[in-house]
Amino acid sequence: MSTEVIPGKTPSSLPSSNGENVSIRVEPADLATIKQDGPATPPANTGGNTLHLSPKTEKFISPRRKRSITLPSDVRILVVDDDALTLRIAQRLLTKLGYDKIVTVDSGKKALEVLKNSPEKFHLVLSDIHMPEMDGFQLIHEIKKMADDIAIFMMSGTENLDIVYKCLKSGADHYILKPIKEDQLKNLWQTLYRKRQEIRTLSQLDSEKDKTSKLEEKTQKLEREVIKLKQEIDEAVETPLRIISSQVENLLSKADLPAEVTLSAILKQLRKVDIYQPAFKKLLSDTTDIEPMTRSWLTHELGTPDTQTETTPDFSIDWSNNNNLEGKSASQELYLRSWEFDVWAYKEEQLFPFILDMFNDFGLLERFNVPKDKFQTFLVEVRNNYSKKNPYHNFRHAFDVTHTIYLLLTTTSAAGYLSYLEIFALLVAALVHDLGHPGLNNNFQIATCSALALRYNDRSVLENHHCSMGFTILKKPECDIFVGLTDEQRREARNISIVCILATDLAHHMEITGQWNSTIPKFTKDDKSHRLLLLQVLLKAADISNPGKPFGIAKYWANMVQEEFFGQGDVEKEKGLPVSPFMDREKPALPKMQINFIDYLVAPLFGAMRDLLPKLQTLVCDRLEENRKMWKSILESDSPESPSPL
């Protein structure tokens, strides 16, 4: 409803009370500021006044507000009263004020008919309250049902405030006391303007409400999307353990699902080696709209061995029937590949050529472009970083472990499951796996809060130390035997070496053998994680393989271990610490220690490996049994439990 006069329209000339024309230019914004007693209507008695907008106001009128105009002469007014005199007075006064579209009727019913049937909209209804048939209140009610934007003025001869209040409460916009006087109609403009404002505000409120509800709807939709996304992420980072628990839930809830089916699915998950590893692979494969940078970040930050890139495996062959040891006599070759090889028969430096032979047997130095001088320097550096004071954890042990891996690779089918790069990394890991060993074990490091324990936070303290030292040596340019590798191969070799060396911490023995046992039924060399597990187990097995060697050699190693243990026991006594089991030289128990070692660690591990590498039965397992009997007989014969080295 537009009742204002908008600038831009030729001012309408209205007759003033004294007959002069009054020029009106009114802007709604200005109207709002005009006081109730201000000259909002054409001044009736002060002829000649012109209401102008200030140029400033005009300047700020937005084009949007220059809407269709309604001059006083355009305002359509319906006057309703059963009293003919009132109708005449109203008509006369309104006309005098410039309103010329006036319709008068003498009943509420007629008023409604006019309102319904009029092709043009009425802006104002001026109605009597007390009328027969339909009184003013009923009329208001009916008009409100018809249209909400018609201003309604009620007229009555009473000043009774209850009536006035009832009028306003019924929806009337104004109350006029009869008989109508010109002054009472002066403020028609303001009333109409207020009405217009009120309607505009209401419609704005409605639209705001609408917007708010739309916003709420949008927010709810977004919230639902977030919840869905969270679920998707949860599913994506699901670990096999979570999959298992949901399968168990399924099993419990669905009686119709055969238990064997679910149980076998559960077992399949349980056999996974990455049982705790969130399945980011799923996240990356399921979500196609991950931008490349995010995908790359996820892979790098949350990458698992599975998601890390891998060089194309160049698989080795079954080395039990092949060799590269050209120039070596058959007996030399046979000896190097023999489980009878006596590591104690040589001085340390005499062992170097054997190492070269082992690497050459697989053609590793040639295949990976290892400069011979760097290889030599690397070996010297490695040897120098093993303590000569340690009876057991010295360079000879490192050689022995490397050689035992070589035996495992060349006398069983193990090498056939691995790539050349993996074999290379494994042999290097074996050479460095105990570097810098102080002769005092992890428990001692942790108990004494040693510098190493502090550095590695009590976690695989020595293994971390050995590994770190190994790669510190490899970083020296003159020792860099990985120089011929591509960056990717170098990363892979480093990862393999680290994983394998850390696996030699016996604190993880049960965990790794458990993984192995669950992997073997489905072992495949095509699965990188399976091969990595095999590499770990090979180094672990070689590390504790002494009791599986010919008894003479095994017994010598046993004595060396015991001697190193006694050394730690001595230090523990000095420091007032409780002496560790088998480390008190006052209470030697070598046969018992060896039997325990075989029963709880060595035999179970080789037994588990035998499932994949059957030749281990005759090569190691049988010997373990024999040696165990030897130790048992020594124990039973009550011979001195601290045998002298052979």
Ligand SMILES: [Zn+2]
């Ligand atoms: Zn070791």
